[in-house]
Amino acid sequence: MRYHLSTLALAAACGWLAPVAPAPAQVPASAPAAPGLNLMPVPAQWQSAPGALRLDRGFSIGFAAPAAPRLYAGATRLLRRLDGRTQLFFTEGMPATGPRPGATLRIEVGRVGALTSGEDESYTLRVDDAGIVLRAATDLGALHGLETLLQLTSSDADGYYFPYIDIRDTPRFVWRGLMLDVARHFMPVEVITRNIDAMAAVKMNVLHLHLTDNQGFRIESKTFPKLHQFSNGEYFTHADIGKIVAYAAERGIRVVPEFDVPTHATSWLAGYPELGSRPGERYVPWTAFGVADPVLDPTRDSTYRFLDRFFAEVLPLFPDEYVHIGGDENRDGKDWRENPAIQAFMKKNGIADNHALQAYFNRRLLKSTDRQRRKIIGWEEILNPGLPSSALVQIWLDKASLFKTTGMGYSALMSKGFYIDLMHPVAEHYLADPVLPEGKDLPPEQLRRILGGEATMWSEMVNAQNVDSRIWPVTAAIAERLWSPAHVRDLDDMYRRLEPTSARLEELGLTHLSSRDVIARSMAGAAGDPAPLHVLLDVAAPLKGRGRNQNHDVHFVTSPLSGFADAANRDPRDARRFNESMRRYLAGGAGAERDRLRAMLALWIANDARMPALVGASPQLAPVAVLSQRLKALAETALALLDTGSADALDGAARERADAAIAAARLPAAGTELQVVDAVAQLLASRAPAAGR
């Protein structure tokens, strides 16, 4: 029985259970972090022991002292979730409210935690023959411990159990956030609340709501009702916000609102065009995507009076210490350039350029946020002279900015590397360390100013139906990046743990897995069998980046988001399996690998035969049939290569056909790309030694 060594070393280096653990100063060797366990994020320290605590219907919970409401509610949820996943029908429907001698799980908590950046979130969790003991300085730490316990649930033929273990856990970064864009496509309250539950399950602690943008103003204003009324219909009422903030707080999560100014501002101007920089313009909320010109007029006092009254109304709804003011992508400044009054104002006040004008805007805006006793956050473009030292800068463009910003004394958040809307593989986001390796030599005080990061879920190409599938499970991997020690970066182990982590999220009402079924059934039509679509969805991923809407001329806010690419996802399962098998096969793997490859290739070929009937009944599937045909041709090529065992054995014409099949399979279709083409290309290039059939 011994502590995981590299972790121990790290803990010694960092100061154990410090409320704010500074980031480690170097990248340790990557190592499987929690062999056999499905914990995500991996705890800072853990130690296994032989033995297990068997679960039965007598499972019970007690508290050393009367439980505060938030923790009691969390313990009740644990009871319900554990009972649901084991079907044991616990005798006790509710935990005890105070001590219960002999309770299976005993919880000892010091105090109620404050929902502020840097609060103590540590906990210890011990499962042994005396039962389960969870200890934490604050109820926030205890809530994290409850999630860890749920992740420990295991089973064998004899039943359900928790393995004996001793965990001492604390986060690497204090700010572990998810930004959700509810402006491009509105996300109803239940989307927010279920994602809050999922965030809590992976120990995230900040929900950043991007509430306004060119396409919509998503919060009710009683002071300026034309803000929400003139803006694309759907918005959160004050009651909705109250519900969201309370729901989040009950799970230890802060809610930071973003009101994007002075750009991304069309929806402010639809009802109040006098705030805009183009006098007489009749603004309507954008239905397209991209970067728009409309921008607030920073030269008029009335603009600031408006914003001051607006903030006075809405900021009290959000108790958090921060408000996010956006400030991004004022790229061209066209409306400022073309407004003579603004140009005159700049000249008169010695404001050299748009950059300086935005700095001027921010300085004046700060009076309003100060009055509401809020610190500000902004995207990295807000880094201008005069930015107060309390401001927090969110980096999205350039990792070097992170070091520059924190070097200037500002605290910062990292979002570069965490743009999950771009549909890159989980591995990329997982390995995007906010600090390392570039920051390995930063002084500790600068490291401490890197508070953490946020996954950003922009919503141009998602709606309430499939947004969960874009956020999860990738955000669990980002949560681990922000919570676990930096050396926890083994990709295979991460992917191994990601599947059960993802599966467990369904018990919270997440639709990240079921939305694919729903869309596939819709695509197949009422009479069609969606099974062939699932075979394809297991190997195709949506185009990365802005690939599906390259020239902003395909997708608008009213466009459907229930097609093949909307059901497809990053890291499709069978593609990962195929590529892994191919890697092993090409590395000299046994015949079993070849059999596995053959089985998958045969499946894809057979599947293509089922497509014509499906397309006949559901004509929208024509582009999917093209994808299927290309996959079939690719599979036939791969099968031939596996059978001959060597590309050398192909004659020129066959080689040409193989090249053509591979080239065709690389073409996008139905908004997606096949994720198995490189593996076949490597097979072709491998000159693998021939093997008997």
Next chain:
Amino acid sequence: MRYHLSTLALAAACGWLAPVAPAPAQVPASAPAAPGLNLMPVPAQWQSAPGALRLDRGFSIGFAAPAAPRLYAGATRLLRRLDGRTQLFFTEGMPATGPRPGATLRIEVGRVGALTSGEDESYTLRVDDAGIVLRAATDLGALHGLETLLQLTSSDADGYYFPYIDIRDTPRFVWRGLMLDVARHFMPVEVITRNIDAMAAVKMNVLHLHLTDNQGFRIESKTFPKLHQFSNGEYFTHADIGKIVAYAAERGIRVVPEFDVPTHATSWLAGYPELGSRPGERYVPWTAFGVADPVLDPTRDSTYRFLDRFFAEVLPLFPDEYVHIGGDENRDGKDWRENPAIQAFMKKNGIADNHALQAYFNRRLLKSTDRQRRKIIGWEEILNPGLPSSALVQIWLDKASLFKTTGMGYSALMSKGFYIDLMHPVAEHYLADPVLPEGKDLPPEQLRRILGGEATMWSEMVNAQNVDSRIWPVTAAIAERLWSPAHVRDLDDMYRRLEPTSARLEELGLTHLSSRDVIARSMAGAAGDPAPLHVLLDVAAPLKGRGRNQNHDVHFVTSPLSGFADAANRDPRDARRFNESMRRYLAGGAGAERDRLRAMLALWIANDARMPALVGASPQLAPVAVLSQRLKALAETALALLDTGSADALDGAARERADAAIAAARLPAAGTELQVVDAVAQLLASRAPAAGR
């Protein structure tokens, strides 16, 4: 080209497009109602023509006159849903607000309809080479027509189209409701709203919310906050109710609240025990199910003052003309019997028995509902002397009561036959005509007092996760019973149309199909493959009636509802297919039927081999494995019978084994019953002539 004849005859008899069509006076011969079309409910009259209007991305909508907001919103939803299911990416994201020359769909509406019982809901819809024209006297009728148009969406290899058709439609009954019990298990706002969308899709018009019961008080009271605070946690705020009522009204649906008094009242008494009939009692909301004793004290003035203030607070939230006061199941009256003060009061006031005491209570309660200008509804037990003629009686125990009640001059709703929580097959509910055959000779004025009916979704055994799967698609069949002409009662045709109707509901966010996937994944565990569970779920149905909680000692409000029986559903698909094949086979069907039967039997046998591994990883599946073994034994029996072709060919021991396999297969397991046992028993009993292998 001709009108459907029996429908024409009916229309002539009933008065065409009368706002309130009296029920037909006899049961016409059952006939396929809409061959080839998937309309549900079937329109009153329709006429097909050769030809189709092809859909393309130029699809557009215009209005003869500026559209009222409700209809405009409905047309916008049609645009979005049609675009989503066809993936055509319509050029126009929004309908025109007024006339648009050449619009694909042109809508002509007389006036905004009132949300009252008996409002004109008729419409006509014509698709021909001039496009689509929808006409209605009210926007409520037009909304129904939009749903019909969506149901007409068809496709072939050339694309999507609407078939040419001429529809004239009006409902048979004016009251087509769904009662949802949000008291036993709370249902969040989004469950309500998505079910409202589904109700609208099948032309239902009343949502009846059962807001209070022994287990919970599910609406906020500002006057008496201990009502919601002392009662199981979850409840609707006033803002929630406002959202629900507005959402429903925008879809042409009324919301009728139920406050169940004087019984089913424990949750009133938890915070305000002084309202109860047992002085000094400390009431807590029930966590069990069944009929409870706690009952309001009808002898004290303070009870009525309390209710009067409560109604004055909450009824304004519900604009409907009716309020439901419950009144059911005051069976034993124990707490009244055992209270000397109540007994003395009865003696003094000449109140003979509990029945008379409840009548007294109702008469006094009416003063409060009158003051709020609401008519009352109650369950059939409220039929007592003194009930005002404006009261509406909801029948649930006894169909004969319907005729008695309406014979006395009261209007009534039928719920007997529509208890969908009991998990009976769709066919039973579909054939439960509120009037016929018993009421075929009723005088027209009495027939008119039968306003319609309500499906009742009691929530002892459902929660937010799977409630949709209990309501849908069965409620679509009930909606047809209440809308379509009485002669529309062909079971095969109903089941044929039910599948596409059910599939389309997913586009509204309903989880009635996906919840099964979710539960199956949870049961299989993160590492397990849920596929074998789906094979079993396709042949097993939950125990009917109260079978899963016979003695009220298994399920409590905190018990899990994510097990096998919660994923299973009435009318499992493969069981229906198997039974139909067996019927045809036993009727002398060709060898193809036998092959079909054999394939299914082989699937069940092979599936059982996959269970041990699954149970090993997920011990909760042990009872499901028992079910699987029994299904396997049953399938082996059936295969042997199919191979020998005759039970006579079995020797005594084989016959005994067959009987045993069938008897075992009839036993419940995992809260379900196999739905294919009768078919095998019929095969055994059939003495079918031997056929070659």
